[in-house]
Amino acid sequence: MSASGFMTENRPLKAYALLIIVYLYAPILILLAFSFNNSIFIAFPFKGLTLKWYWALTGNSQLHQALWNSLVVGVIAALVSTILATLAAKAVTRYRMPGRNAMVSLVSLPMLMPEVILGIALLVFLLSIDIKLSLATIIIGHIIICTPYALVTMISRFQGYDPAYEEASLDLGETALSTFWRVTLPLVWPGVVSSLLLTFLISFDDFVVTFFLTGTEQTLPIFMWSQLRFSDRLPAMLALGSLIIVVSTVLLILVEWLRRRGEGATATP
Amino acid sequence: MSDEAFIRIDRVSKHFGNVRAVDNVSLEISQGEFFALLGPSGCGKTTLLRMIAGFDTPTHGEIFIDGQPMADVPPNHRPTNMVFQSYAVFPHLTVRQNVGYGLRRERLASEEEARRIDEALELVHLTGYDARKPNQLSGGQRQRVALARALIKRPKVLLLDEPLAALDKKLREEMQMELRALQRSVGITFVFVTHDQEEAFALSDRVAVMFDGRVAQTDTPRRLYDYPASTRVAGFIGQMNFFDAIETGRQNGSVTLDVGPLGRIEVPAKDVPEGVPFKVAARPELITFSTLPENSHALKAKARLRGHAFLGDRSQFIFDVDGLARPIIAMTSLDDEASMPKDGAELWIGIPRDWINVLPE
Amino acid sequence: MAITSVRDIPAPSGSRLSAAAPRRKQRLIPRDWISGYGLMLPVMLICGVALAFAMISTVLASFWTQEGYKLVPGFTLENYREAVSNPLYQLTMARSLAISLTTTALTILLAYPIAYFLAFYAGSRRTLWLILITTPFWTSYLLRVFSWKVILGYNGVINSGLKSLGLISEPLTFLVYNPIAVIITLVHAWLPFAILPLYVSLEKIDRSYLEAATDLGDSARDRFWRIVFPLSVPGVMAASLMIFIPTVGDYVTPQMVGGPDGQMVASSIVELFGRVNDKPLGSALAIVSIVIVTGLSLAYMFLTRRVSERMA
Numbered sequence: 001m002s003a004s005g006f007m008t009e010n011r012p013l014k015a016y017a018l019l020i021i022v023y024l025y026a027p028i029l030i031l032l033a034f035s036f037n038n039s040i041f042i043a044f045p046f047k048g049l050t051l052k053w054y055w056a057l058t059g060n061s062q063l064h065q066a067l068w069n070s071l072v073v074g075v076i077a078a079l080v081s082t083i084l085a086t087l088a089a090k091a092v093t094r095y096r097m098p099g100r101n102a103m104v105s106l107v108s109l110p111m112l113m114p115e116v117i118l119g120i121a122l123l124v125f126l127l128s129i130d131i132k133l134s135l136a137t138i139i140i141g142h143i144i145i146c147t148p149y150a151l152v153t154m155i156s157r158f159q160g161y162d163p164a165y166e167e168a169s170l171d172l173g174e175t176a177l178s179t180f181w182r183v184t185l186p187l188v189w190p191g192v193v194s195s196l197l198l199t200f201l202i203s204f205d206d207f208v209v210t211f212f213l214t215g216t217e218q219t220l221p222i223f224m225w226s227q228l229r230f231s232d233r234l235p236a237m238l239a240l241g242s243l244i245i246v247v248s249t250v251l252l253i254l255v256e257w258l259r260r261r262g263e264g265a266t267a268t269p
Numbered sequence: 270m271s272d273e274a275f276i277r278i279d280r281v282s283k284h285f286g287n288v289r290a291v292d293n294v295s296l297e298i299s300q301g302e303f304f305a306l307l308g309p310s311g312c313g314k315t316t317l318l319r320m321i322a323g324f325d326t327p328t329h330g331e332i333f334i335d336g337q338p339m340a341d342v343p344p345n346h347r348p349t350n351m352v353f354q355s356y357a358v359f360p361h362l363t364v365r366q367n368v369g370y371g372l373r374r375e376r377l378a379s380e381e382e383a384r385r386i387d388e389a390l391e392l393v394h395l396t397g398y399d400a401r402k403p404n405q406l407s408g409g410q411r412q413r414v415a416l417a418r419a420l421i422k423r424p425k426v427l428l429l430d431e432p433l434a435a436l437d438k439k440l441r442e443e444m445q446m447e448l449r450a451l452q453r454s455v456g457i458t459f460v461f462v463t464h465d466q467e468e469a470f471a472l473s474d475r476v477a478v479m480f481d482g483r484v485a486q487t488d489t490p491r492r493l494y495d496y497p498a499s500t501r502v503a504g505f506i507g508q509m510n511f512f513d514a515i516e517t518g519r520q521n522g523s524v525t526l527d528v529g530p531l532g533r534i535e536v537p538a539k540d541v542p543e544g545v546p547f548k549v550a551a552r553p554e555l556i557t558f559s560t561l562p563e564n565s566h567a568l569k570a571k572a573r574l575r576g577h578a579f580l581g582d583r584s585q586f587i588f589d590v591d592g593l594a595r596p597i598i599a600m601t602s603l604d605d606e607a608s609m610p611k612d613g614a615e616l617w618i619g620i621p622r623d624w625i626n627v628l629p630e
Numbered sequence: 631m632a633i634t635s636v637r638d639i640p641a642p643s644g645s646r647l648s649a650a651a652p653r654r655k656q657r658l659i660p661r662d663w664i665s666g667y668g669l670m671l672p673v674m675l676i677c678g679v680a681l682a683f684a685m686i687s688t689v690l691a692s693f694w695t696q697e698g699y700k701l702v703p704g705f706t707l708e709n710y711r712e713a714v715s716n717p718l719y720q721l722t723m724a725r726s727l728a729i730s731l732t733t734t735a736l737t738i739l740l741a742y743p744i745a746y747f748l749a750f751y752a753g754s755r756r757t758l759w760l761i762l763i764t765t766p767f768w769t770s771y772l773l774r775v776f777s778w779k780v781i782l783g784y785n786g787v788i789n790s791g792l793k794s795l796g797l798i799s800e801p802l803t804f805l806v807y808n809p810i811a812v813i814i815t816l817v818h819a820w821l822p823f824a825i826l827p828l829y830v831s832l833e834k835i836d837r838s839y840l841e842a843a844t845d846l847g848d849s850a851r852d853r854f855w856r857i858v859f860p861l862s863v864p865g866v867m868a869a870s871l872m873i874f875i876p877t878v879g880d881y882v883t884p885q886m887v888g889g890p891d892g893q894m895v896a897s898s899i900v901e902l903f904g905r906v907n908d909k910p911l912g913s914a915l916a917i918v919s920i921v922i923v924t925g926l927s928l929a930y931m932f933l934t935r936r937v938s939e940r941m942a
Contacts, residue, residue, distance in 0.1 A: 009751060013743060017744050024763065027778060028774065031777045042780050043789075044790040044794045084672050085673065088669060091666045092670075095663065098663075100666065100670070103673075103674060106682065107674075107677045107678055113875065116879045116896040116899055118684075120688065120912060120913070125688070127701075128687045144680055147677045164355050165357045165360075167351075169370070170323075170345045171349075172371030172422060173371045174371075176665070187361060201768055207882060212903070221772050225772065234780075237776075248769035249769065252768055
């Protein structure tokens with residue numbers, strides 16, 4: 001597009017956009033800044049720079065256990081929901097069997113209802129069949145909340161390429177299964193990777209559904225929620241939060257980059 | 270044509286919900302034939318091709334290839350291979366990997382596999398492109414990859430879905446010649462789908478014209494053009510002038526037709542379809558015009574030249590005749606500008622006896 | 631395949647093409663349906679079944695009673711009567727709706743110009759802007775909400791900042807623990823998510839429409855109201871529902887910055903499942919809220935369609 005001419009610049013709008021960016025980022029930057037403040041109080045004035053809140057994290061075994069639990073839950077939830085969604089996305093985009101919209105709607109329900117209600121519904125169900133709350137119940141809950149997002153990601157990936165690729169493979173003598181390995185999977189791979197990362201982050205970050213399904217083993221957000229009540233533990237939580245934000249932002253940018261690269265490579269001209 | 274059809278499509282129908290995409294089609298295609306399915310979009314030609322390949326299952330009827338019924342044969346076990354409209358050249362594989370894709374199943378020794386791939390690449394003039402990725406190829410090159418990939422399987426039948434539609438005009442004409450030569454050299458039966466009449470004529474031995482899921486006519490290109498079976502076929506294949514006509518008399522095996530302001534003609538009774546509405550038809554290039562009436566012409570009338578257009582290798586003239594609802598189109602390859610009539614000129618147009626068709630609607 | 635059945639349909643007489651009469655076959659269940667259902671099976675077994683049973687058990691529980699920690703099956707409408715008529719639940723429900731609707735409206739108003747900027751003026755930097763606006767907000771919901779407590783709290787960033795500048799001597803108490811604080815926090819949390827659907831719907835608008843409108847004499851303002859806005863209505867609808875539905879049931883924000891006057895219906899539900907320990911009533915209240923949310927969402931969708939049809 002040329003740099004001059006019809007609708008190419010709008011300074012007031014740009015200034016407004018920058019202002020919104022400031023509004024969005026200010027709280028996060030404040031958290032980051034105070035995580036280095038050498039004071040137990042999160043208040044002005046600054047008392048000097050320190051890394052002691054970060055050091056405090058290294059000796060907290062409860063925190064380490066929660067982090068480990070979150071990683072386990074996140075990895076399993078991401079793997080399972082992405083596999084389920086990949087199969088389901090292939091079904092809805094490639095086969096026109098009746099009832100597929102109803103099935104997709106049912107599975108997508110968690111995106112369409114307040115999380116608290118989903119959490120209590122799952123809790124009532126688990127209680128009614130006498131299942132004890134544990135990491136396993138958290139994993140089930142997370143698979144349920146992650147799958148709709150994985151499904152959206154995978155469906156758009158499947159819609160992004162020509163079904164003729166799979167037909168061509170069948171036509172050249174491959175079976176349905178070998179076609180999946182030789183053609184489908186390589187083509188949807190960028191979607192699989194971004195779905196894995198996205199669902200991991202959703203699981204890793206989830207508080208509300210987890211809150212209802214937690215037994216004695218805590219995930220990181222549940223641990224943080226319990227710590228936020230104690231004012232002497234706040235600075236360490238700020239340090240932990242800053243670490244999480246930085247790491248997950250890097251992961252998300254990776255997802256976005258992979259997604260765009262994937263779209264570029266298989267776009268048929 | 271041999272007696273035994275190589276591909277036999279026997280009363281095949283395909284319904285999608287209430288839509289009859291293909292409606293009771295029967296066709297026989299011989300071994301080594303270059304056969305075209307021609308029709309406007311939505312006429313069912315692609316569905317028919319996909320049923321031969323095995324991607325769609327007939328609702329009724331059956332397809333035989335080389336004597337074998339195909340009903341329970343999935344696409345990966347059929348003796349057919351397909352060149353897709355989008356070519357479907359796998360974007361994540363190189364040219365060489367694409368061409369060799371279908372050989373994996375055949376478990377060949379690696380030297381044999383390499384030899385077959387080299388042969389196939391040579392056949393489509395892509396030697397040396399082995400390591401390229403599809404996004405580094407032009408449309409024409411991608412099509413060659415798709416061709417080589419299908420032909421390397423040594424299919425009994427090669428199916429092509431609008432093989433040239435994605436190419437620009439000049440490349441399309443080049444590839445037409447090449448496809449034709451290729452088919453001659455490999456001797457495989459080719460069945461291809463197109464909406465382009467010129468392409469169908471240029472490539473094929475026989476053409477089946479399809480409308481609304483049915484085959485309207487199957488014939489050689491020349492016979493299709495000269496003896497279309499209906500006004501619809503005639504109108505789809507090239508241009509045609511149609512005139513209303515009324516039967517006024519019938520005796521000794523001939524019928525007299527009144528063609529309005531153009532006069533009357535006598536035609537053999539067997540040429541006039543019975544019990545259905547019909548029209549008299551003539552191709553634009555067979556309509557003559559001159560300053561004086563030509564007595565030998567069966568149909569003639571005084572006409573006024575409404576306008577003309579110079580098309581390069583020929584010119585098109587549009588005439589109005591009093592009493593005719595639609596203008597008459599004539600086409601000549603007059604190259605002498607001085608002898609061109611001026612717009613508004615009063616002329617006699619005529620149609621020679623032998624070049625008049627009577628077609629059912 | 632075992633599931634498919636083959637039955638012979640007699641060929642019509644008189645139309646024999648060849649000596650071998652074709653057998654006309656029809657499968658009861660087409661092959662690709664079986665593949666499709668097979669691929670859907672795992673997700674339906676895990677997510678579909680769990681969700682369906684979760685819904686059913688909650689609905690059932692809402693008609694039951696509770697003795698001690700045990701749920702007693704039965705059928706009573708008492709829970710619904712209580713959920714609808716208790717002034718406490720009426721209050722938290724009404725407050726939830728008021729807070730959520732205000733949040734939705736504010737968020738859309740703030741997000742629209744940004745989305746408009748991104749769609750039409752961001753040029754080649756568009757991707758950078760999008761990543762900048764959306765990426766950090768996929769994570770750390772808890773911390774982002776908490777940061778507002780840190781900012782607005784009695785000894786928080788604003789109060790301590792103003793105090794150390796000497797502008798105030800006592801902390802400003804109106805900043806936090808009220809519905810306004812809840813709204814500020816929710817708007818901040820959901821703004822990035824509102825921008826995306828709005829951006830998508832605006833980005834799809836072909837620039838030639840705008841050029842045509844200008845060519846036909848529209849000013850920039852006319853062009854916006856006659857072309858851009860009507861075409862972006864689906865995006866506005868999607869964005870508002872995306873914010874309204876989760877914010878009505880938000881639990882974390884009112885807990886952190888709402889104070890006693892900022893509690894919403896989710897807090898009531900959680901209390902019924904926790905401290906108060908009346909799960910049937912909690913289930914009934916959850917179902918009442920979801921019915922209200924769904925009803926309002928459907929009414930909103932219906933009205934928006936009507937209005938945009940009339941505009942078109």
